[in-house]
Amino acid sequence: MNAPVDRRRQDRRSGDRRRAHAVRIRPTFARIDARSLGHNLRVVQRHIGERCRVLAVVKADGYGHGAIESARAFVDAGAWGLAVSLVEEGVELRQAGVHAPVLVLGGVHPGSEDVIVHRGLTPVVWAHEHLQLLAAAVRRSGAPRLGVHIKLDTGMSRLGLRLEELGVLIDWLTSERGASLEVEGLMTHLACADEPDDEVSPGQLAQFEQACQTFVAHGIYPRIRHVCNSAGLVRLPRAYYDMVRPGIALYGAASSEPVELPGLRMAMSWHSRVLGIRELPAGSRVSYGHREELRRPSRLGIVPVGYADGYPRRMSGQAEVLVRGHRCRVIGNITMDTSMIDLTDLPGAREGERVTLLGQQGRQQVSIYELARWAGVLPYEIMCGLSKRVPRR
Ligand SMILES: Cc1ncc(COP(=O)(O)O)c(C=O)c1O
Numbered sequence: 001m002n003a004p005v006d007r008r009r010q011d012r013r014s015g016d017r018r019r020a021h022a023v024r025i026r027p028t029f030a031r032i033d034a035r036s037l038g039h040n041l042r043v044v045q046r047h048i049g050e051r052c053r054v055l056a057v058v059k060a061d062g063y064g065h066g067a068i069e070s071a072r073a074f075v076d077a078g079a080w081g082l083a084v085s086l087v088e089e090g091v092e093l094r095q096a097g098v099h100a101p102v103l104v105l106g107g108v109h110p111g112s113e114d115v116i117v118h119r120g121l122t123p124v125v126w127a128h129e130h131l132q133l134l135a136a137a138v139r140r141s142g143a144p145r146l147g148v149h150i151k152l153d154t155g156m157s158r159l160g161l162r163l164e165e166l167g168v169l170i171d172w173l174t175s176e177r178g179a180s181l182e183v184e185g186l187m188t189h190l191a192c193a194d195e196p197d198d199e200v201s202p203g204q205l206a207q208f209e210q211a212c213q214t215f216v217a218h219g220i221y222p223r224i225r226h227v228c229n230s231a232g233l234v235r236l237p238r239a240y241y242d243m244v245r246p247g248i249a250l251y252g253a254a255s256s257e258p259v260e261l262p263g264l265r266m267a268m269s270w271h272s273r274v275l276g277i278r279e280l281p282a283g284s285r286v287s288y289g290h291r292e293e294l295r296r297p298s299r300l301g302i303v304p305v306g307y308a309d310g311y312p313r314r315m316s317g318q319a320e321v322l323v324r325g326h327r328c329r330v331i332g333n334i335t336m337d338t339s340m341i342d343l344t345d346l347p348g349a350r351e352g353e354r355v356t357l358l359g360q361q362g363r364q365q366v367s368i369y370e371l372a373r374w375a376g377v378l379p380y381e382i383m384c385g386l387s388k389r390v391p392r393r
Pocket of ligand 1: 057189230231245
């Protein structure tokens with residue numbers, strides 16, 4: 001074994017040891033239930049039917065759940081492939097031994113093309129420059145061909161090729177220069193699938209279908225057409241095509257409750273413990289800024305979780321946590337590392353008591369939608385915002 005490889009392995013092992021240690025000593029942790037991830041993949045597959053594939057979106061560290069663990073759970077449960085945003089995220093999956101197709105949604109940045117080819121990633125492309133970079137990398141590698149998915153902008157006005165720009169791209173692909181690239185897929189992204197009165201998606205689908213026909217008319221036959229995110233797969237059965245691209249549904253939630261697919265299980269829960277208890281007289285003011293004054297003599301529990309863990313400060317004074325199966329309000333401003341909760345109505349609660357910030361305790365539950373509402377953000381932001389220093393179990 002050569003020296004650098006040896007050193008990398010040692011570094012990785014000591015990193016694993018450090019992480020294992022953190023898991024044992026930190027009372028604040030997130031529990032990720034891999035069985036729920038697999039269950040959700042199967043719920044989606046049943047909903048769309050066996051003939052349609054699932055591309056499981058695991059970007060942003062699997063929406064905060066751990067990209068590698070999530071990817072394995074989804075592939076084991078039948079996902080055709082995985083989607084990431086960055087080349088680096090794709091490389092992380094390959095290094096972990098994930099062999100399934102990995103689509104890189106975020107485009108081809110100059111300098112990333114050789115890594116894409118070498119690691120067998122599938123780039124999503126929309127610009128002429130992407131194709132040129134990739135074709136050159138394929139030539140350098142000696143590989144016969146590289147599969148790409150072309151992204152069309154049908155109304156999101158973000159990433160993608162507009163229909164009027166199709167001609168130039170098709171000319172390039174059907175010329176000799178395009179011979180090393182195979183258009184395996186065509187995709188677009190829905191802008192308003194989760195809006196209650198969505199009048200945008202039908203127009204987006206019409207444009208998408210027109211683009212598909214244009215490719216076919218020029219002798220290009222993409223095998224995999226895909227459009228639907230999680231909201232799309234609930235709201236737009238006519239848009240399943242050959243594959244769907246859910247993210248948040250696979251983790252057990254939705255962008256908002258009305259577009260949640262029935263039968264999903266939330267894979268993430270978040271817990272801590274009471275670090276100490278303070279008995280304070282009425283009239284005491286609590287935490288930075290003295291925003292909250294205690295109306296009654298109170299028992300406050302100190303919980304070692306704060307906005308540096310991804311527990312948003314904007315929820316101060318509103319958020320509730322569960323202790324002994326009861327809801328307790330967060331009092332005063334949430335700080336970087338610590339929050340205070342009202343234990344006055346739970347006289348039996350002690351130091352070391354389990355606190356659930358997200359998830360279930362007894363019959364009570366704090367949902368991701370509640371956290372998102374208290375913080376004034378989307379459920380995605382709560383999941384992805386859970387910081388690295390919260391150990392995942
Ligand atoms: C291109 C693309 N497809 C699919 C998804 C998955 O979306 P969702 O998590 O809403 O299912 C995303 C997420 O942002 C995306 O950017």
